[in-house]
Amino acid sequence: MRPYSVGKLMSFINRIAQRELAERLKPHGIGSGGQHSYLKAILATPGMNQDKLTSVVKFDKATTTRCIRQLEEAGYVKRTVDEQDRRSYRLYPTEIAIAFEPKLQAILDDYNRLLTAHLTVEEIDALHALLQKMYDGLDEPSLNPT
């Protein structure tokens, strides 16, 4: 039996949805793609270095460098050299970022509501649980060489 094309559906949905999200973040100087993921992670856990952050958001470390630079230029993130290890930077949200957090969260909540607008509450629960399980399965040593 042929497996369902779960990958195709996810890629479709993601592609359509990302355009919506980009449009909503743009007025706040936050670029499309992963920038908001970085900002959310820094707000949630201030003081991480870029390497840690890269593994949290699952992008490439080069992408991290660039996204952080953009967030810094937009005034959302501060970088300070870690005195314990002078190679790495500790990342902190600025006052502006902290003030913006509720708005950011509202945009993301809105986005999620849009995505799941045609599902019942039970269906959303089930979908979230399944995606979480899927994610946990993928986020394993086999695919994540140390």
Add this chain to the structure above:
Amino acid sequence: MRPYSVGKLMSFINRIAQRELAERLKPHGIGSGGQHSYLKAILATPGMNQDKLTSVVKFDKATTTRCIRQLEEAGYVKRTVDEQDRRSYRLYPTEIAIAFEPKLQAILDDYNRLLTAHLTVEEIDALHALLQKMYDGLDEPSLNPT
């Protein structure tokens, strides 16, 4: 109550997974991203024009132009001018593409199995149904101006 971050999970999973798929398609001269979607659509429905194809795969028409050009250069697709409407091209798979179809399908099946490796059969059924419903909901006039 805060909505689940279904969007974030989907984007994570998609990002991780796309790298896997890209690696498997690369040896066959098929670029990462949407190229395989176009090829599959053309194999499934030969003779479409690019405009129709764009709406099927949900990319931008500029992206369609470029992906089709690459598939043509790679020898998978033929374009012929539609004599009924000389602006449009009819798209057909080449012999090579037809011969390659089973292999392509095997790669995609494999990919889907990888994605859902940690789910039970019932969970995969449920996930597929939910994603399909989600997709159908998004693929509506409100977001798809005619």
Add this chain to the structure above:
DNA sequence: GATACATGGTTGCGAACGCAACTAATTTGG
């Protein structure tokens, strides 16, 4: 404490993609 190795971060390069502006063929309205 000099040499090798590991690790955090950056840069160069190329691929993929969307938007907007454009060309060329077709349809519509007067």
Add this chain to the structure above:
DNA sequence: CCAAATTAGTTGCGTTCGCAACCATGTATC
């Protein structure tokens, strides 16, 4: 039947991203 509007496709431009090569700091081995 001609001008205006529409439609299929292309091109220019800017953004995002991954990979690989690289630099600088830190750690380990001798």
